[in-house]
Amino acid sequence: MKKAFQYIILFLAPLLGAGGAAGQVCDCFIQGIVQDDATKQPIIGAVVLIKELNKGVSTDAKGFYRISNICQGKYTVIGRIVGYEEKNYTINLEHGAEQNIKLSETELHLANIDIKAQKIENLTQTKSTLENAALDQTRGQSLGEALKQISGVTTLQTGSSIAKPVIHGMHSNRVLIMNNGVRQEGQQWGSEHAPEIDPFVAKKITVLKGAAGVRYGSDAIAGVIMLEPEALPDSTTIGGEINSVYFTNGNQTANAGILEGGVRKLGKTSQIPYSIGYRIQGTYKRGGDISTPNYRLANTGIQEINYSLSVDYKRKNWISEVFFSQFNTKIAVFSGSHIGNVSDLIEAIKRGTPLSIYTPEKFTYAIDRPYQDVQHNLLKVKNTLKNRYGVLSLTLGRQYDFRKEVDILRGDRNLTQLFKLTTYSSELIFEHKPFLKLLTGSIGINSLYQENLTTGTLTEPRSSTVLIPNFKNFTNGLFLIERIVRNNWEIESGFRYDIRHLNVYRIPRGGQIVVNNTQNNQNFTGTLGANYRPNARWNFMANASSAWRAATVNELYSDGVHHGAASFERGDENLVPEVALNLSFTTNYVSKNFQAELHLYNNYINNFIFLSPTGRPALTIRGAFPEFIYTQTDSRFQGFDLNGIVQIIKHLSLNSKISYLKAQDLSNNQPLIQIPANRWENTIRYDWKKTSVSLTNLYVAKQNRVPTKIIFSDIPSSEIIFTEYGGDFAPPPAAYSLWSASASQQFSINAKQSLNISLTISNLFNTTYRDYLNRFRYFADEIGRNMVFRAKYSF
Amino acid sequence: MATKRKQRHIALLSLLISATLFTVSCKDEEVDAEEENELITTVKLNFSSGGTTQSFKYSDPDGDGGKAPTVDAISLKPNTTYTLTVEVLDESKMPVSNITEEVKEESDEHLFVYTPTPSSLLTYTYGDKDANNFGIGLTGNAKTNTAGTGKLKVQLRHQPPINGKATKDGTPTPGSDDINIDFNVTVQ
Numbered sequence: 001m002k003k004a005f006q007y008i009i010l011f012l013a014p015l016l017g018a019g020g021a022a023g024q025v026c027d028c029f030i031q032g033i034v035q036d037d038a039t040k041q042p043i044i045g046a047v048v049l050i051k052e053l054n055k056g057v058s059t060d061a062k063g064f065y066r067i068s069n070i071c072q073g074k075y076t077v078i079g080r081i082v083g084y085e086e087k088n089y090t091i092n093l094e095h096g097a098e099q100n101i102k103l104s105e106t107e108l109h110l111a112n113i114d115i116k117a118q119k120i121e122n123l124t125q126t127k128s129t130l131e132n133a134a135l136d137q138t139r140g141q142s143l144g145e146a147l148k149q150i151s152g153v154t155t156l157q158t159g160s161s162i163a164k165p166v167i168h169g170m171h172s173n174r175v176l177i178m179n180n181g182v183r184q185e186g187q188q189w190g191s192e193h194a195p196e197i198d199p200f201v202a203k204k205i206t207v208l209k210g211a212a213g214v215r216y217g218s219d220a221i222a223g224v225i226m227l228e229p230e231a232l233p234d235s236t237t238i239g240g241e242i243n244s245v246y247f248t249n250g251n252q253t254a255n256a257g258i259l260e261g262g263v264r265k266l267g268k269t270s271q272i273p274y275s276i277g278y279r280i281q282g283t284y285k286r287g288g289d290i291s292t293p294n295y296r297l298a299n300t301g302i303q304e305i306n307y308s309l310s311v312d313y314k315r316k317n318w319i320s321e322v323f324f325s326q327f328n329t330k331i332a333v334f335s336g337s338h339i340g341n342v343s344d345l346i347e348a349i350k351r352g353t354p355l356s357i358y359t360p361e362k363f364t365y366a367i368d369r370p371y372q373d374v375q376h377n378l379l380k381v382k383n384t385l386k387n388r389y390g391v392l393s394l395t396l397g398r399q400y401d402f403r404k405e406v407d408i409l410r411g412d413r414n415l416t417q418l419f420k421l422t423t424y425s426s427e428l429i430f431e432h433k434p435f436l437k438l439l440t441g442s443i444g445i446n447s448l449y450q451e452n453l454t455t456g457t458l459t460e461p462r463s464s465t466v467l468i469p470n471f472k473n474f475t476n477g478l479f480l481i482e483r484i485v486r487n488n489w490e491i492e493s494g495f496r497y498d499i500r501h502l503n504v505y506r507i508p509r510g511g512q513i514v515v516n517n518t519q520n521n522q523n524f525t526g527t528l529g530a531n532y533r534p535n536a537r538w539n540f541m542a543n544a545s546s547a548w549r550a551a552t553v554n555e556l557y558s559d560g561v562h563h564g565a566a567s568f569e570r571g572d573e574n575l576v577p578e579v580a581l582n583l584s585f586t587t588n589y590v591s592k593n594f595q596a597e598l599h600l601y602n603n604y605i606n607n608f609i610f611l612s613p614t615g616r617p618a619l620t621i622r623g624a625f626p627e628f629i630y631t632q633t634d635s636r637f638q639g640f641d642l643n644g645i646v647q648i649i650k651h652l653s654l655n656s657k658i659s660y661l662k663a664q665d666l667s668n669n670q671p672l673i674q675i676p677a678n679r680w681e682n683t684i685r686y687d688w689k690k691t692s693v694s695l696t697n698l699y700v701a702k703q704n705r706v707p708t709k710i711i712f713s714d715i716p717s718s719e720i721i722f723t724e725y726g727g728d729f730a731p732p733p734a735a736y737s738l739w740s741a742s743a744s745q746q747f748s749i750n751a752k753q754s755l756n757i758s759l760t761i762s763n764l765f766n767t768t769y770r771d772y773l774n775r776f777r778y779f780a781d782e783i784g785r786n787m788v789f790r791a792k793y794s795f
Numbered sequence: 796m797a798t799k800r801k802q803r804h805i806a807l808l809s810l811l812i813s814a815t816l817f818t819v820s821c822k823d824e825e826v827d828a829e830e831e832n833e834l835i836t837t838v839k840l841n842f843s844s845g846g847t848t849q850s851f852k853y854s855d856p857d858g859d860g861g862k863a864p865t866v867d868a869i870s871l872k873p874n875t876t877y878t879l880t881v882e883v884l885d886e887s888k889m890p891v892s893n894i895t896e897e898v899k900e901e902s903d904e905h906l907f908v909y910t911p912t913p914s915s916l917l918t919y920t921y922g923d924k925d926a927n928n929f930g931i932g933l934t935g936n937a938k939t940n941t942a943g944t945g946k947l948k949v950q951l952r953h954q955p956p957i958n959g960k961a962t963k964d965g966t967p968t969p970g971s972d973d974i975n976i977d978f979n980v981t982v983q
Contacts, residue, residue, distance in 0.1 A: 298957045298958065299957060299958065335957045338970075338971045339971055340953070340970075340971030340972030340973060340975065341971075341972050341975050343972070343975065344971050344972055347968075355968060355969055357957060357960070357962045357969050358957065360957070360958070360960065364958050366958050366959075368957060368958050369955070408953065408955050408971075464857075464858070465834055465858055508861075509857050509858060509859075509860050509861035510856070510857025510858070510861040510862060559859075559860045559861075560858075560859045560860055561859050568859065568860070570860070618859070618860065619863070619864060620855065620858075620859040620860075620864075621835050621836070621838065621853065621855050621859075621864065621974055621975075621976055622835075622859075622972055622973060622974060622975055623950075623972050623974075623975030623976070624975075
């Protein structure tokens, strides 16, 4: 079952530019089997690492590993897994090498009970990972921006500081984020609410594409983003990392540090040995007004202070882990984006460039109104117990999300919107040992309770003018995933049952009395997948998975003007849950000078909930707003991601990525709104020893597939006045082509210390462009040239 | 034996610690009423001439959505000069909150704009000035011409400073609409 995983890593590492290649010929590989020295049994899930390249894989179900695309040279290969002594081998690599690794059990048997999500998650589904050098190249950027490196992932933006990840055209509540094993619960329903996560916490970011409702529960319609820190150390050595990043555009700086260490106690006669590991991590980020190629945008700064602490305790068959993180950000929202009503917006669109008052000459770090002020706390406690039947783990999480959206208002005392969301979650999983030497799998129970507060107290709201009402939400899920591994085949299947109970306390518009609405939903989801690897070159994966999502409170009860979006949004209490069925097929091919991956997907979503224009004006004292209603339709998201890497000549490679997506409203037979345009990215890369230089071109096509008609048949045509652009305010922007260049150099100070420096210039030619999925596209250009200096010191 | 008991001990202890950590923060939270958003429900235009004052109201007491607003039709005499004052209220609050006062206090970032259609219907002249000598529009003169019907658009432009730099320049262009309403006008 590890095969798939290993292969993806093998395949994607070079694509994403992970691992600095060195030497002359870079098509060498190392492969072999990791086995227990005493029993000669293969060891599954052992990590095999090339020390010099920091490139690693884990062994598959047969203990097999293969690391390819390595340059000629002398390397240290490390084999390790908790519970065994680490082993080093030195290899002189000329072409390919076979290196079997024999590990012996340690006296201190810290059994392998560090079960990462990857072991029990869906392994017949396509996954892309951002780690090592590829992740380093995104340091300082927001999570959404960083994930753009992965094909099929784009962003939904509000200016350049707020970016939400979009997977295969879907975002917000349809993309689940697992932050260190805990389901992230913020105010993700809002299109201008970026994930409340500091990417510096993660050492590895994985994107699972497609519906993954069985393992992760409701909402995983488009995919799952998993952020994982490195495992805590169990040695007494103190280590760490310092990252420093400077962006010329906006004079933004980001500094982040990690310090980690541990305590290890070897057992005397009667005592049980144990170890303790800890890590302290912190980030400070500050940026001022950013510039487009032709003007600076007033009030577009950002400030972020984050930290996290983690400690674990391991002994024999037991691991306890505590993790706490706090994320604080203050994000200025471009002054020129403050829209009073639709005529303000139309004036701004007509003007083309923002008024000079919104494009000052003078740079400032100051954050003025409007701005967002967000805090997110996460506390996680995880206990894992291993016995002869399997591994049992309990993860408890508490999250507190406090969001303040401060608008331009009279006086200084008024705040626009306040959201306080408290979430308690628990996950109990039992991963059983192979049954009849055939079946492995896991069974789990998830529970989640949350309270959202926007006015008064939970059951006694005081105001009817809040954007979303107070609510409490309770969900429970039970799942079972089993898999069979045969020679070249792996088959995986799973089922899940979820119930959800939502209690809403609100004062309807113009009313005085509190209304309590309840919603009960339940659903079955399933997954079935297969992975076939006929030989070392090819790998095929096919998967059918389902996921569901109950309507969120904003979709049910919105009733008012969406500030800044110039729209009047109405919810619909009668919305039923949407259900996705995702069919995907992935092929990998790896050869000496060529590698490719093709991922085809077809995601059907029944009762897809979306905001659709009615064409009617909603009259308010602030003027007229086009009315939008949350409605449902059957939809289909169909597309492919194609990645290819060709070694042209020595040291020089070409990497090409294509993302194509067609999203259709099947009931109304027209395209869906706000779907990212198709794109094609090409990178030429030159690697020599520890130096790497690359040039990238990104071409983003114009989105020609936009809706053209109003879908509400019960609205008389005499009432419809906003019909131009199918209910949008302007046609999609033109296609654009962006260039970027990057150079990086690695220095080894000694065995333990290293320094990486890099320079990246994005939007090299200061191209003026606008993106269809940026809310500011109506009135402002995208960010101009940006030079980024990065330094990373590891010790 | 001893280790097993000890192990169970630890398991119990960690569960206990987890439970404590998770219940500690279970106090009844609330969001303060004073943090709530401002709401404009009513705009009142007072036309005075020769000692008599006529008031016309645009009123949407339940805010955006809900019931449709009620709008008085303005009826004026031809060729008359009226003193026009405006009141902005939030009638959803008890007591009624007078937003006119706040506009007056921050007059250097507010501008009322009166646009008659057709433009021959009446002529508006500002009767007040802010600290920078730009009109405000809380008080002014509206002079009607010959008899006719049309509309009067009343806008309150909110033009707050950006990083300490004033944006109000006497024109409606900067800022955004806080009020944008139309009255039907008959001059007869």
